Amino acid sequence: MxxxxxxxxxxxxxxSPNMASAMADFITTKGININRGSYSPAYDVEETIFSTRQILKELFNGYDEQYVTFTPNVTMSINTVLQGLLNTGDHVLISGMEHNAVLRPLTYLSARGISFDSIPCDTNGIIQLESIESLIKENTKAVVLNHGSNVCGIVQDIAALGAICKTHDIYFIVDCAQTAGTIPIDMKACHIDALCFTGHKGLLGPQGIGGLCLSPRISEVLKPLVYGGTGSVSHLVSMPTNYPDRLEAGTLNLPGIIGLYEGLQYINQKxxxxxxxxxxxxxxxxxxxxxxxxxxxxxxxxxxxxxxxxxxxxxxxxxxxxxxxxxxxxxxxxxxxxxxxxxxxxxxxxxxxxxxxxxxxxxxxxxxxxxxxxxxxxxxxxxxxxxxxxxxxxxxxxxxxxxxxxxxxxxxx
Ligand SMILES: Cc1ncc(COP(=O)(O)O)c(C=O)c1O
CATH class of the missing domain: 3.90.1150.10 (Aspartate Aminotransferase, domain 1)
Structure with missing residues (x-):
């Protein structure tokens, strides 16, 4: 370079050092789909995909591998949660440091009767925790927060915010685009309901892979954003309700997940x-x-x-x-x-x-x-x-x- x-x-x-070779090896020597064929090489690939969910769950101290679902990127993860959770009449709080990955879906949803307000941040980008209580309304359903700023680098106090959300029984959705893989995140300690991540930044994986780590309570209520084949319960014309299939219609980006697996291995090793x-x-x-x-x-x-x-x-x-x-x-x-x-x-x-x-x-x-x-x-x-x-x-x-x-x-x- x-x-x-x-x-x-x-x-x-x-x-990460082994990412490209692992992806190339998969494409050239395996390259088969999971959840579709009932032959043994498919099960081998399935094992790596399952291990990736497991490692992600452990990295974020998540609840269960089944609640780690894959998407193409954090933008899709955020859209999946917002569109799958919010209904007409709901209110959402965001911070003054949000990325368009949050602002644009919420602006789109505002045409469907979903409103949002912004919790002020000071000129250092730090969220004003003391302002939150007065902004919470009866219909406030979720707080959506950018954990680490992609502009100035400030990291918000998600433990404090999560505690406020828990007290008010509000879903806590965190955009971890800049923090996944770069700082420790404890999903349970911070009462996070949806941890949205992208694979190609701090997780040292390729572009085109991201995902969600969900709490059981949000998992119960999320509607899928995309509908289609999952390789499971094929006799049903409706989406399976179990995870991860519920949010994973269509063939997954398997080379991407295998690349992400290598990124995660490297992070854990270092x-x-x-x-x-x-x-x-x-x-x-x-x-x-x-x-x-x-x-x-x-x-x-x-x-x-x-x-x-x-x-x-x-x-x-x-x-x-x-x-x-x-x-x-x-x-x-x-x-x-x-x-x-x-x-x-x-x-x-x-x-x-x-x-x-x-x-x-x-x-x-x-x-x-x-x-x-x-x-x-x-x-x-x-x-x-x-x-x-x-x-x-x-x-x-x-x-x-x-x-x-x-x-x-x-x-x-
Ligand atoms: C805070 C934040 N949110 C969301 C995104 C969107 O990431 P992606 O393009 O991987 O969906 C980025 C990427 O720049 C980001 O920094």
Whole structure:
């Protein structure tokens, strides 16, 4: 790779070391469907798919493998839950940091008599927990929340929010696009009813696979979004009510699940806390390095976060396939952490020009604009211009961070 990839919030790159070969092996040597043929190779594939559900359930401390269902991405997961749960007259609370993956389905649903309000966040993007009680109405059915911001990296206190939802008997739906695989998430401790994830970001899998991890109580009431064949109870013309079949009409993305399985194996092998701390060390170094560059503004919280104590992280780019990450103990994520997503804006140079010059002169790839989250930019005060976003992944190194700092220093002179 002759560029420095700092757009891991969009999709992680490189992927987990064995992902591509496992997918290629499946396609070339197995390639058969599950739940359809009653021959033994199909059962072998089925076993891997079941193991993937199991690993995901364990990663999120979910309730049961049957409640881990696959979708193409988190956008589809969120749509499945919102459209399968909400009825005319229902009210939903979201936060001021939501992605269009939440806003657009809810805007569509508002034409069907479903209303929503936004819980305010401060200019750091942190949800104002004290505002929630007054926004809850008699017909409030769910809180839908972006766990980790894809704009400024703030991570919301889902334990506190989950407790509020539990007290009021409200479903708690969490968009874990940026946090699944990058920080520990405890679905039960946080009273999450629907944990929506995508496979191609922190879970280090391929594009085209995502899913849901559901609580038993939401599983009972969800209606399918898509109807069709499941390979089970074929004599029935209605969808099976059991899980995971209830939400999995049509052939699954088996190569995608097999790729995701490899991503999960890698995360478990390295340890999610190790990956998190590695990424946060990089984000902190970047924040510290650019803080004093004239005419650059850090967006959202601009302090460094969660500094690892053993600050010896790998420092070369030679082994992207399996970098050595710092090792730390397995601790639960503290509240108001961050993920390794940092946004900046400039007062002197247009953001798009800056991003273009970072690529053309320094080979650094970033993302510029609104990042599909106009509401978050309104909250953070960067609408409509947007920001330049730097997002660090497990395979990035100190050298990558320093190249970005140096590049910005040179361009801002
Ligand atoms: C917070 C958040 N939600 C939803 C999405 C949508 O992800 P996907 O395109 O995988 O559905 C993203 C991706 O950028 C995101 O950052």
């Amino acid at each position: 002759d560029f420095i990839y700092l757009d891991n919030a969009s999709t992680s790159f490189p992927k 340890g999610i806390n190790t990956i998190h701390r590695h990424e946060i060390t990089l984000a902190n170094r970047f924040i510290d390095g650019i803080k004093h560059i004239p005419n650059l503004i850090l967006v959202g919280h601009n302090a460094t976060f969660d500094n690892p104590t053993n600050n010896t992280i790998f420092d070369n780019r030679t082994n992207h396939a399996s970098p050595e990450l710092i090792n730390t103990s397995n601790t639960v994520a503290p509240k108001n952490q961050r993920v390794a997503v940092v946004s900046i804006t400039s007062t002197g140079v247009d953001n798009a020009t800056l991003a273009y010059r970072l690529e053309s002169e320094h080979h650094i790839l970033t993302r510029v604009g609104l990042h599909c989250a106009p509401l978050a930019h309104q909250t953070l005060g960067t609408y409509p211009t947007g920001t330049i976003r730097f997002s660090f992944g497990y395979a990035n190194t100190i050298n990558d961070v320093d190249a970005a700092i140096n590049g910005l220093q040179q361009l801002m002179i």
